[in-house]
Amino acid sequence: MPEGHVLHRLARLHQRRYGGKPVRVGSPQGRFADDAALIDGRVLRRADAWGKHLFHHYEPGLVAHVHLGIYGAFSEFALNGLDGPPDPIGQVRMRMLGPDYGADLRGPMVCEVIDEGGVADVLARLGPDPLRADADPAVAWNRVSRSRRSIASLLMDQSVFAGVGNIYRSEVLFRHGIDPMRPGVSISRAEFDAMWADLVAMMKVGERRGQIVVVRPEDDHGAPSYRAGRPRTYVYRRAGEACRICGSPVLFTELEGRNLFWCPACQH
Template sequence: MPEGHTLHRLARRHHRRFGRAPVIVSSPQGRFVDGAAAVSGQVLIKASAWGKHLFHHYAGGRVVHVHLGLYGSFTDWTPNEDGIDPVPVGAVRMRMRGAECGTDLRGPTVCEVIDEADVDDVVAKLGPDPLRPDADPGLAWRRITKSRRPIGALLMDQTVIAGVGNVYRSELLFRHRMDPFRTGATVTADEFAEMWADLVALMKVGVRRGKIVVVDDEHDHGAPSYRPGRPRTYVYRRAGDPCRVCKTPVRTVEMEARNLFWCPNCQT
């Protein structure tokens, strides 16, 4: 599932490519016909993101709300030299066509038209987003310090912090040598403040570079689990491989239905 930096990159790209101009919206798949008709031809005022949620704000107060889920993705395209748009390939839920380019959305968990007031309702259920300048880390801290759930689970809870997925969760805990099974109530204010600051910095790099970068240069050596297209990591998807720092085999276990990766020696 795409993590928060991906949605913020999408919001920036969509605003740059389609913002402040009318957009033709359609649904080649046929599952978003009414929604597309409600905004097609309207000016896209802005695109924004909160956690893993993407919002296209149109003139007139209508908003297209997208959650990519596990399989959703946008594919950009341009007309050919004769100005003809490419034929939609596969199940395209939503097609956006601007003055010079377009993008196709496939496989989202959510693609719906809502009002601005509904956006507030969606956001109200989420924790602070580290990539937003108005983020309140104190809200996340209060939820963590009152919980007996493990910190490894709390970091993935979108009502605690919005936008953190499995990669950032596993890597952040390793970078701070924190046992993922510690309960939230045992995490100190200083520990959380350091983790939050690091998370903000890491996710900003993700937005800027378009990929997750979490391994410090001093530890960035070859590893047998590396695969092209995957982020280079300390522990994520490296079960059984030697820890980059201490050489102890990385372990994995299921925590609240998601695979957790950690070093049992460094994270104690």
């Protein structure tokens, strides 16, 4: 599932491509057709993101709300010099057409038109987002410091940390030497503040570069990444491999249906 930096990157791109302009919106697949008709031809005032949710704010107060889920993705195409947009390929839930660019959305978990009250309802279920300038980390700290759930579980809870996914979860815990099974109540404020600041920094790099970069330059050598073309990780998807710092085998378990990776020597 895409992590929060992907949605912020999309929001920034869509604001640049379509913001302040009328946008033709349709649903070649048909499943979004009724909602698409509500915003078709309206001006996109603003595109923004909160956690893993993308919002396109149209005049007058209608909002296209997208959650990509596991399989959702946007693809973009240029319209300059074309007689018309290309034929849709596959199951395109939503197609956006601006003056110069178009975008197709396939496979989202959520694609709907809501009003600003509906946006408020979505945000009420989410914790602070490290990529938002208006984020209040104290909200997350209050939830962490009162919980006996593991910090690994809390980091993936979108009502506590909006936008943090499995890679950032495993890697920030490694970078701060924290056992993922420690309960939230055992995390000190200093540890929390350091993790929050690190998430902000790492996710900003992810938004800017379009890749999750978590390994410090001095450690960025040795065994290759878990996948070609991806930056190295410290522990994510490295089960059984040697820790890049101490050489201990990286451990793996399943926690609440998601894979978790950590080094037993560096994180204790």
